[in-house]
Amino acid sequence: MRKRTSLLLVAGLVPFVSFLVACHRTGKSSEAKADEIRSARVVVAQRGNIAHTLSLAGQFQPYQVVDVHPKVTGFMVKINVDIGDKVHKGQTLAVLEVPELSAQLKGTGFEMEQAKDDLLRTQHEIKRAEATHAALHADYERLLEASKAEPGLVAQQELDDAQSKDLASESQVDAAKAAADAAREHTEVAHADKDRVQALQNYTNVVAPLDGVVIWRYADTGALIQSGTNSNEQDIPIVRLSESGLLRLRMPIPEDDVKFVHIGDQIQVRVDAIGRTFIGKIARFTRDVNFETRTMETEIDVENRDLSIDPGMYANAQMHLAHAENITTIPVEALVLKGDQQTVYSLDADNRVRIRNVEIGIRGTKLAEVKNGLQPGDRVILGGQENYSEGERVDPILVQEPASDVLRDSGGVIDMKAESEEKNGGPQ
Known part of the structure; x- marks a missing residue:
């Protein structure tokens, strides 16, 4: 009886043990499948902006900046400005005294008046010569008409004398006109000479060539100021103007x-x-x-x-x-360079890896523009791409990244606070 009971117990345990072994094997298979699906950090391609700035x-x-020199040499009578003064174009900055110019100006005035008198005299001479010529020419014409009307009435000698006086008076008219032309030219020369000396006289008032600020003053009242019309680099200006x-x-x-x-x-x-x-x-x-x-x-x-x-x-x-504005952006970390081609590891709807070629545009500090190969909303693996292969199924872990980025380069900036602290012996 005891033997039979043992056999029954063994017979009942066999199916139970078989069930336990089967369950154990099924659990191991499920764990192995779970281990094969690896997780991956992914980001979503977004619409954003990327800028590249330089500080x-x-x-x-x-x-x-203009050094103001006078055009004439003279003594400084008066200077009207000093350092820091604002001046306007045409404003008198200083006044010079040049006695020689005053004398020359008077002399040219006298020459001008004399030239005008000479011109007036020649004009009167032209009128006198023309009147004389008209009278002599009329006498000759009358004698000639009488000789033609009644031959022998007027002696040939008398006719020849009248003709000679007529031609001589005509020459006197031409000479008077030539003298008048010469007098007119002399008047113009005298006028030009007077204008020249007057211009030099005007240069004794030194004016500002532009609107600006006096940033330096070189001369004082009484100083002899040399003209700035020669090539001597040692000539000192009156003032320096800054626009x-x-x-x-x-x-x-x-x-x-x-x-x-x-x-x-x-x-x-x-x-x-x-x-x-x-x-x-x-x-x-x-x-x-x-x-x-x-x-x-x-x-x-x-x-x-x-x-x-x-x-x-x-x-x-x-x-x-x-x-670049309103573009597709992804993190630079999502890019993989294969040869000369940029690629990304994207995920399809079944979370399977798809290696795609992309065209990259402008880059920022962390983001890059994708011109071709991706659309906003596409998911790409972020980092560690070498651990995944084409077609592999992954468990995505979404990572939030900004859509816009600015790449800031620096060509050097001035930190006024740091300079102030340096002058004062360090941070306060």
């Missing part, structure tokens, strides 16, 4: 960014010294890269009618080199 340090320069109502903001553009510079491009300018920010436009550039600094000088014209900006001040400028 630069610039310095304001006067639009023009500060219009300034040049001069900035060095790095060689790599020269290709982005165009006339009329807008640049944001910040002047920390006066707390002013404005938008300027590129007015000119040298089209020449400096051999030592590898930069190209570029200028912005800045209106400064209130003279709030002083030449020599620094400014920080931000220049937009390139930008």
Whole structure:
């Protein structure tokens, strides 16, 4: 009886053990399948903007700087301006005294009056000669008519004398006209000479050639000022004028960014010294890269009618080199370079890996523009792409990334706070 009971127990345990083994094998198979589906960090291609900007340090320069020299040599009688004075074009800056010019001006005035008298006299001489010629010519005509009407009535000698006097008087008229022409030319020469001396006399009043500010004064009352018409570089000017109502903001553009510079491009300018920010436009550039600094000088014209900006001040400028708006963007980390071709590991609707070629445009700091190969909403694997293969199924883990990016390059900026701390011995 005991033996039979044991057999029954064994017979009942066999199916149960078989069931346990089967369950164990099924669990292992499920775990293996779960291990084969790997997770992947993915991002979604989005619509956004990418910009490339360049930060630069610039310095304001006067639009023009002029050393004002007189055109005549003389003694300084009066100087009307000093350093810092604002002047207008045509304003008298200084007055010189040149005694020789005053004497010459009087002399040319006398010559002018004499030339006018000579011209008047020759004009009267022309009238007298013409009157004499008219009378003599009439006498000759009457004698000639009488001789023709009644031959032998007028002696040939008398007729010849009348004709000779007529021709001589005609020559006198021509001579008087020639003398008048000479007198007229002499009058014009005298007038021109007077104008020349008068112009030199006017140059004793030294005037401003432009609107500006006196930034230096070189001469005082009583000094002998040499004219600036010769090539002597040691001639000292009276004052130096700076055209500060219009300034040049001069900035060095790095060689790599020269290709982005165009006339009329807008640049944001910040002047920390006066707390002013404005938008300027590129007015000119040298089209020449400096051999030592590898930069190209570029200028912005800045209106400064209130003279709030002083030449020599620094400014920080931000220049937009390139930008693209409403484009498809993905993180740079999602790109894989295979040979010369950029690729991405995208996911289809079944979360299977699809390796796709893409065309890349502008790059930012973290994002890149996708011109072809992806559409907004497509998912791509972010990093570790070498761990996945074409057609492999993955478990996506969505990562949020910004849609827009700005790549900021620096050609050097001026930190006014740091400079102030440095002057004062460190941070306060």
